[in-house]
Amino acid sequence: MTTAAPTSRIRRRNAAAAIAPYLFVGAAAIYLLFFMVVPMARGLWFSFTDATLLNPDGGQFVGGKNYGDLLTSGAFYSSLLTTLLYTAGTVIGSLLFGTVAAVALSERIRGRAVFRALLTIPWAVPSVAAVLVFIWIFNVESGVANRATKALGIGAQGWLLDPKLGLLSVTLVSVWKVFPFVMLVVLAALQGVPGELREAARVDGADRLNVFRTVTLPHIVPTLRIVALLMTIWSIRRFEVIYLLTGGGPIDTTNTIVISVYREAFQNSQLGQAAAIGMLGLCLSMVVTVVYFLSDRSDARKDAR
Numbered sequence: 427m428t429t430a431a432p433t434s435r436i437r438r439r440n441a442a443a444a445i446a447p448y449l450f451v452g453a454a455a456i457y458l459l460f461f462m463v464v465p466m467a468r469g470l471w472f473s474f475t476d477a478t479l480l481n482p483d484g485g486q487f488v489g490g491k492n493y494g495d496l497l498t499s500g501a502f503y504s505s506l507l508t509t510l511l512y513t514a515g516t517v518i519g520s521l522l523f524g525t526v527a528a529v530a531l532s533e534r535i536r537g538r539a540v541f542r543a544l545l546t547i548p549w550a551v552p553s554v555a556a557v558l559v560f561i562w563i564f565n566v567e568s569g570v571a572n573r574a575t576k577a578l579g580i581g582a583q584g585w586l587l588d589p590k591l592g593l594l595s596v597t598l599v600s601v602w603k604v605f606p607f608v609m610l611v612v613l614a615a616l617q618g619v620p621g622e623l624r625e626a627a628r629v630d631g632a633d634r635l636n637v638f639r640t641v642t643l644p645h646i647v648p649t650l651r652i653v654a655l656l657m658t659i660w661s662i663r664r665f666e667v668i669y670l671l672t673g674g675g676p677i678d679t680t681n682t683i684v685i686s687v688y689r690e691a692f693q694n695s696q697l698g699q700a701a702a703i704g705m706l707g708l709c710l711s712m713v714v715t716v717v718y719f720l721s722d723r724s725d726a727r728k729d730a731r
Contacts, residue, residue, distance in 0.1 A: 466708075472701035479695040492702035501678075502686070502703070509682040509710075512597055512668075513661040519601035520657055521650060524608025529638065531609070532616045542613075549606035557670040560599045561586070586672055589679045596671050596680050603667060604660070608653055615649035616642070655718045659711050683707040 473492055477485025496502045531542050548556065563570045564585035572582040585595040619642050627637045665684045668674070674681035674689065681689075683703060691700035 469701045469704055472698050473705045475698045477697040477701075479691060479697050482697055485698055488698070492699050493706070495699070496702055496706065502706075504678065505681050505683050505686045506710075508593065508678075508680065509662060509684075509707075512593060512600075512680070512682055513658055515594075515597040516600045516604070516661040516664075517654055517657045519597065520605040520608050521654060523601060524605040524653075525612050525646075525650070527605070527609040528612035528616060529642070532613060545609060546606045548603050549610075551603075553603065553666045554670065556603055557599070557667060560602075560671065564595060587676055589677045592672055592676050592679045596668050599671060600661070600664065600667050604657065608657070611649060611653050612646060615646040619645045651718065651722065655715065658714050662707060662711050662714070683710070 472482070472485065474487055474489060475485030476488050476491075477483070527545055531538055531545070535541075564572075566572060566582055566584055566587065569585070571585055575581060575583055583591060585591050623641045624637050627641050632640065662682075663684055664682075665688065668680055668682060668685055669688065672680045674685040684707065687700045687703045687707070690696045690703060
């Protein structure tokens with residue numbers, strides 16, 4: 427009897443250990459099913475119908491008409507180009523400033539903890555509050571930005587009103603908002619760079635730039651690549667910053683794919699057309715992801731050789 431009881435407990439423990447992974451994975455799978463897969467499938471169905479916002483379930487099946495209209499529309503290609511330009515500017519800018527800030531704050535300087543805390547504020551500030559501040563900064567009459575340009579002799583600029591500056595202004599605000607995330611991730615990656623390698627490079631006469639290029643950068647490149655992937659996907663689907671700053675204007679110069687989805691669905695009430703735009707935007711994100719993983723696999727094979 428004394429032997430059977432421990433044996434029974436061991437069996438129950440082993441059974442629980444065997445079931446636990448499926449329970450954890452199952453909970454995540456259920457969440458993804460109800461909050462991602464089902465809405466995505468419904469959106470895909472809408473993209474093949476002429477459903478409207480007022481009657482979403484009454485749309486008739488129209489096949490690929492919505493996609494055909496988009497692929498022959500100059501407005502769609504304009505929004506696609508705007509999305510690509512905005513994404514490229516945001517990703518490059520945030521990676522550049524985030525990496526520079528991370529490298530600088532990885533050095534032993536006085537007040538390093540304070541600077542780290544201050545530089546994370548943009549990431550922590552709610553998007554609406556940040557946008558309201560920048561609307562004031564870019565104000566044509568009394569904004570800080572135009573005061574600075576006037577002091578430099580450039581004159582006042584219509585940052586959010588000029589078609590030539592609208593996309594640049596939105597990109598700058600987005601970079602300011604998201605570069606702290608890059609900084610924090612790169613800071614974590616820098617902790618894994620062997621200090622003895624950097625010391626050896628300095629002993630060999632390398633300056634700080636060469637130490638970073640030959641020792642530090644190769645160690646953090648995998649981190650930078652995955653951060654670039656995340657930033658690209660987030661930039662493609664970013665809505666709140668662009669909409670609150672310009673609403674897609676001026677003259678549609680900041681009208682990205684996500685803004686087009688909002689306009690078609692909630693302003694024009696064309697739910698089917700909006701769903702088709704959303705599906706094409708999803709395809710764009712998937713292409714970026716596939717390219718990343720193919721590139722990563724190719725580099726892994728080269729390293730294995």
